[in-house]
Amino acid sequence: MLKRAFWVVGILGLIPFVWAVYVRFFVHPDASNLGSVVPWGLHVAQYIYFVGLSAGSFLLSSLVYVFGMKRFEPIGRLAVFTAIVTLLLALMTIGLDIGHIERFWHVFVFVNPTSPMAWMIWLYTIYMTLLVAEFWFLMRTDLVIAAGMPGWRGRVSRLLSLGGRDASEARGAQDLRVVRVLATIGVPLAIMFHGGVGALFGVLASRPFWHSGMFPIIFLVSALASGGALLVVASAIFQEGWKAHRAMILDLGKIVLGLLLLDILFQISETLIGLYGSDPGFLQSFDLVVSGPTWYIFWIVQIGVGFIVPVLLLASPLRRDPRAVIVGCGAVVIGFIGVRLNIIIPGLSPEEIRGITDAVSDPRISSLYFPSAWEWILSFGIAAVGAVIFGLGEIFLPLSRHLPRPAGQD
């Protein structure tokens, strides 16, 4: 049932998405409500949300492939797959946001080592390559086995297995050794990459709301919390469903709760220090978060859905029921959307110099930003693309179990 809902959302979201992408590239280059006071908005928030999910779920997969925790084996491959899909969605989102995406290669040619954004792009290029390689080695044996199946599934598997025929135990063990090496390299890479995303904002002295050494650390912890929560939800919906992974979901719930509380601790620390500093820019951003026109993002999405609900479900006796853990983790996944929005938009809103938004009357020179309908459609469309990719993965890739070897082999 849940799977069918996933498909419906996916397909329904795709139709307006295709239209909006057409408008974006061929009719009006930018129908967004962004401006020069708030130059980043919904799509950048969505981007850091997705890269956070990617880094978080990848780092959690290292529990299995680097630290050898067998308990989490069933989500190992799902975690790497989630990391790939969410990174792909993040790149799509940012591709729609920047002015000249066709020049993305400039970042590799016109090298600027002082730009945190350049570092972020170089690192996620390596990270993406590594993820795909690791995932291929994880799936290879099963793809070779599935290549023998009739119909579409066999054909796609033959293509994806790159012509490999060897499905033996020995070859499988060899693959896992490669995976271990790749995953081990991946851990510092993911930390640098996502810490770098935090640093991208943290280095800007012009934006007091962001300018703090806590930022890269907060980004890492919130990536782990949101990524872990997404893995719980994904493993509950896909493959054999939540009944098959009861014990593992309960364990993951504890990890998510711990990470969520650590994240809250860091956020409180960051906020208190900022408030005591009394920088007018910081205070203005903080005011916008708690009592601005989008106060509900903070009080309802972040605090209500993203904090109170999960803590109630994950810390009370309900935590022994996997269904409660799944709902709690789902709430974390949604709550972090609010966290991301409230980092980007209020951080940019304060005027750099008092009076610039009143100096001229122009919608692009304004502290108030609310995404346009067109921006929302693109955002939901990208989420729909994610749902469809997950659905295809469900059909073509055996993520949580290994296929039985056909008789006669090995």
Added chain:
Amino acid sequence: MAVNPVSRRELFKRAAVGAIAGAAVAHTALAEATAPVRKHHWGMVIDTRRCVGCEACVIACKIENKTPPGVFYTIVTKEPLPGSTTDKPVFMTKPCFHCEKPPCIPVCPVNATFKRKTDGIVVVDYDRCIGCRYCVAACPYGARFADFGDEYDLLPMAGEPVSPEYKQYRPRVPGQSPIGNVRKCQFCLHLQDEQGEYDREAGRWPACAKTCPGHAIIFGDLDDPESEVSTILRERNAVRIKEELGTEPSVYYLL
């Protein structure tokens, strides 16, 4: 005295280290020798007591640079000074400050924005800029503007707007630069001659300074001790905005 024997491997290693160090020194020396010489340090002194808030500079800039809606290379803020007992506003025209240490430049992922070595003007290479708008977020003075491709509704009647910026004369074509880029004040450098000199008598002078009816915007070479800007800075107490950020703006204000 015994000399420690050096193995062949060690010898190669030392030779390699020596070669790398030599190359690095040579590279730096070459870069220094070929770097263009700083000829000018263009800057402004803006006298807020002479400013009447007419905003002629905003209009002159719009007309000179043919900027689209949402892009203003200069604006005039009208706020009372903090702590002032009256609500009398101080008019402040605010171009790009062309900082000596601009925070917008190190963050650019593709080196598309840089400070010209010869005269210190901070420019954007439209063909290189990817439109990420990181520099807009990094500027503490709100001097950078993203061109989202908006058009003035009535402008087509006046003919195609072709901006003379950087002497590139680009027509506005959807999907092509400068649409999708970040834009900013460049002290009207398209009015410089081949040698990079402005000429006030000939009208080749930044549009805002040329237009200002109260002579509140004073433009000139901060490195030239005889220039009007240098004289004023010697004789009067000028301030720079957000000095604490260490950006060293080239635009000073008289209050």
